[in-house]
Amino acid sequence: MSETRQRPYPEEGCISRRRLLKAGGCLGAVAILTGGLPKKAVASEGVYPQVRIANLRDLTPGKVIKFDYPLIGRKSLLMDLGCRVEGGVGPDRSIVAFSMFCTHLGCSVELDRDKGLLVCECHQSEFDPRRSGFVIQGPAPTHLPMISLEVDSSTGDIYAIGVSGLIYGMRNNLLDGEEVK
Numbered sequence: 001m002s003e004t005r006q007r008p009y010p011e012e013g014c015i016s017r018r019r020l021l022k023a024g025g026c027l028g029a030v031a032i033l034t035g036g037l038p039k040k041a042v043a044s045e046g047v048y049p050q051v052r053i054a055n056l057r058d059l060t061p062g063k064v065i066k067f068d069y070p071l072i073g074r075k076s077l078l079m080d081l082g083c084r085v086e087g088g089v090g091p092d093r094s095i096v097a098f099s100m101f102c103t104h105l106g107c108s109v110e111l112d113r114d115k116g117l118l119v120c121e122c123h124q125s126e127f128d129p130r131r132s133g134f135v136i137q138g139p140a141p142t143h144l145p146m147i148s149l150e151v152d153s154s155t156g157d158i159y160a161i162g163v164s165g166l167i168y169g170m171r172n173n174l175l176d177g178e179e180v181k
């Protein structure tokens, strides 16, 4: 069944390119969040690897870092949206990550900074990274799989520890590939 489609909601401090540029560089002042090293996520499909993907120092609002997770070739996006968002981590709860594979036919999605949305290059499905990858506009039938993140409070390292949702084309996110080290 398709998810309910809604238009994006305006939110103070988030999203448009102008806001992201204005927000740049403000992260340094704030304290860090979770305590201790992250744990591996255990899901029905198996045990997800714990993979360091960046450090808080590497991110500024609007910046995107691409990485593979949970297996090599499973392209994903890490981004700082510049404001508190659903499922966000980091000092401002503004950092989230998603699979890059559109849930329609698997084309790549990229962050459109003006819209503040993840947009598919093939048929322009739109997903809201502020709301756990929710579908704003189809034809994509379901939300983008969200990568679970944790931050090491002592180092600022950001770890991928799991995936919420099935990556396009997969019957199990952890099968048929080589694990990222």
Ligand code: FES
Pocket (backbone or CB within 6 Å): 102, 103, 104, 105, 106, 107, 120, 121, 122, 123, 124, 125, 138, 139, 140
């Ligand atoms: S593959 Fe993304 S909208 Fe069709």
